[in-house]
Amino acid sequence: MKLATYLDHADTSSTSVGVVQNHRVHRIADVRSMRDLIALGLDAALAAGERALVQPGTDLDQVRLLPPLEPASIRDFVAFEEHVEGVRRSIDGAAGVVDAWYDAPTFYFTNPHAIVGPDAEVAFPARSLARDFELEVAVIVGGEGRSLNSDEASQAIFGYTILNDWSARDLQSREMQVGLGPAKGKDFATSLGPWIVTADQLKPYRDPDGFLALECVVDVNGARVGHDLLSNMGWTFESMIAYASRDSRVVAGDVLGSGTTGNGGCLAELWGLNGRQDPPPLRDGDTVTITVQGIGTLTNTITTAPPAPELPTFRRPARQRNLRTTA
Known part of the structure; x- marks a missing residue:
């Protein structure tokens, strides 16, 4: 089942959650948000979706798809060795x-x-020139727990969506010299969409080791840049959820990204292999389209955010160790 969050062009006063089928979206009644639907659990969400499909739907051309959910948190992994x-x-x-x-x-x-x-503009920091995309798939956590084992983590999977981890590589390279991060090289935008595909729908794509053998491609302005199989990951999504929960906690609505695929899943990988920025960094007006088998297509267009205000310069302290007070 494909579950979407959307605005109806005929009524933009509030968002709706619905089931997408045959190019129509069917509103799920009595659900305020995707997070609320996920919190019901996968079985209850599927049942609510089946009830919605009985009702008349709205053509997708008559709605605006929004990010499928407001995540409780986003952990982005790096599961592809290449x-x-x-x-x-x-x-x-x-x-x-x-x-x-x-x-x-x-x-x-x-x-x-x-x-x-989906189909929204992504505003890169004005200071960044080395602008990049990252082709990823994300798993949506549908349960809550601490230090889950692999079987418990499997039961906690609600569904999957496409994730694009936009990257300002020049900012990222500088700030990671400190030994932390990435920070401002990443946190300006993350794309999710176009919808959530529930876990039951992707079971036929599982290989014998539990990986999802999904074809993943990315195009820039209609030209193919990257192509890989999701099953080339080094860890399953179950392993990621289990590790995220180790000595910690995951909750319904958490999003865990797979990390970027290999074979051109981002420009920086190709820059490293080619020894130069070829293909060139993204520029205003460029359109990036990610397509993942069994999930769908996520498209965004690049733009530039207004220049941010300057920060005060670093102040070197006198490094006093004791407070001096006056009577």
Whole structure:
């Protein structure tokens, strides 16, 4: 089942959640948000969707698809070895993959308040010239728990969507020299959409090891840039959820990104392999389209945000160790 959040052109006063089928969306009654629907659990959500399909739907041309959900949090993993090797060469100038990467499915937290939906503009920081996309698939957590095992993590999967982790590579390269991040090189925008495909729909694509064998492609202005199989991940989504919950907590509505695919899943990988920015960085007006088998297509257009105000310069403190007070 495909579950979407949308605005009806005939009534833009409030958003709706619905089931997409045969180019129509059928509103699910008595649900305020996708997060509320997810919190009901997958079985209850599917039942609500079946009831909605009995009702007349609205043609997709008559609605505006929004980000499918407002995430509780976003953890973005780096599960593709080929991507790590190429981007490390591009960002850090180093070859190979660090040994620690193989220990566990590494992730970082990104901004759940900067979500962009399908067919929307993505405003890059004005300071950035090395603008990049990242082709990813995200899993949506549908349950809550701590230190889940793989079986419990499997039961916690609600569905999947496409994720584009937009990246200002020049900002990212500079700030990660501090040993933290990425921060401002990433948190200006993350695209999700066009909808959530429930977990039951993708079971036929599972290979014997539990990976989803989905074809993933990305085009810039209609020209193919990247093409990979999602099953080339080093860890399953179940492993990612289990690791995210280790000594911590996951909740319904958490989003976990797969990390960028290999074979051109982002420009920086190709820059690292080619030794130069070829293909060129994204520019205003460029259109990036990601298509993932079994899920759908997510398209966005690049633009530039207004220049941000300057920060005060660093103040070197006198490093006093004791407070001096006056009577």
